[in-house]
Amino acid sequence: MSRSLDPSQALLRWGIENAAPGTLTETAEQVKAGKRPDLNTDILKAMMGQSDADRMKECVMVIEGQWVDRDGSGEVKNNSDITDEDRYRAWEDLEMLVEELDNANDLQNMGLWQPIVKHLTDADDEVVKHACWVCGTAVQNNPKSQQAFLALDPLPTVQSILASTDASHETRAKAMYCLSSTLKHSEPAVQRFDELGGWQTLTQTLQDPSLKLRTKTAFLLSQLMNQSQSPSSLLSSLRSAATLPTLIDSLSPSTAVPTGSSGEQEAIDPDFRDKGLRFLANAVESTKGADGLSAEEKTKVQAVVREFEQVEGWSFEDVGLAQDEWESFKRALA
Known part of the structure; x- marks a missing residue:
């Protein structure tokens, strides 16, 4: 139910909005120092606004089913009256907050990782999608948050989402985003993924x-090849898990598995094609002089390259390569 704003609160808001610059900060410091017993912490909060840490805590409270008047509207709800939309909005707000590095790192300090990760197994597909999104954003390019996230061993759950036939396309795409953010520049995460048979998941x-999920997979593989300290070993693992031959076959119309819910789309998507070829170029470059593509694999890739070069309007620049890099790639396949 709703209630009108208390007159004293309305007066407080008017005072805040019309206060002289600098006076609010000075008053806040006085409250913190105990020099203004006439002002309580609620008034201080109204004067100075909430910290991001407070906002994140309140988002998780709503997600967990505890009502919080996050808008300051004066609305009151029983916990049992919290709607799915209330929770979804809290997830969206939390995702925006953890885009900030310090906020993401505060998740561990505030004990918020556990309740967030718990929702990766929620019965509501929309909640799982949001949980993957928040986790992926929090750990992206953030070693400290990656470590905190990995401490909860979430990768088996993320893999199960990717392999699920019940999860929506959108949720699986967010799970791939979460996986990519976790594996990027994190050798412990890649090792754990390997232990779990993660390459077979990427084959799927x-x-x-x-x-969309295929394209994200090709992009992830390209990133992993770039960052790998042992590219030949990675290539071998991808070969053993059938990931490498599956990717190569996926780039040719004659061997690719059709896309679409009913397999109605047979043409190779340009974005997937370019990201897949970029992975192969990275693999060839990274394993130069070592155990790289086999003769059979090179023959298949050569055929794919010839098909690409015959596509009207296509250029090696679409793969992100300069002409000399493209020519070097083709020579390495010979």
Whole structure:
């Protein structure tokens, strides 16, 4: 139910909005120092606004089913009256907050990682999607948060979402985002992923009906090849898990698994094509002089390259390569 704003609160808001610059900060310091017993912490909060830490805590409270008047509207709800939309908005707000590095790191300090990760197994597909999104954003390019996230061993759950036939395309795409953010520049995460048979999961996602998920998989593989300290070992693992041959086959119309929920789309998507070829170029460059592509694999990739070069309007620049890099790649396949 709703209630009108208390007159004293309305007066307080008017005072805040019309206060002289600098006076609010000075008063806040006095309250903190105990020199203004006439002002309580609620008034201080209204004067100075909430910290991001407070906002994150309140988001998680709503997600967990505890009502918080986050808008300051004066609305009151019983916990049982919290709607799915209230929770979804709290997830969206939390995701925006953890875009900030310090806020993401505060998740561990505030004990918020556990309740967030718990929702990766929620019965509501929309909640799982949001949980993957928040986790992926929090750990992206953030070693400290990656470590805190990995301490909860979430990768088995993320993999199960990717392999699930019940999860929506959108949720699986967010799970891939979460996985990519976790594996990027984190050798412990890659090792754990390998232990869990993660490459087989990527073999599956390369054949997923969702073209978006296939493209994200190809992009992730390219990133992992770039960052790998042992590219030959990675290539061997991808070969053993059938990830490498599946990717190569996916780049040719004659061997690719059709996309779409009913397999109705047979053409190779340009974005997927370019990201897949970029992975192969990275693999060839990274394993130069070592155990790289086999003769059979090179023959298949050569055929794919010839098909690409015959596509009207296509250029090696679409793969992100300069002409000399493209020519070097083709020579390495010979």
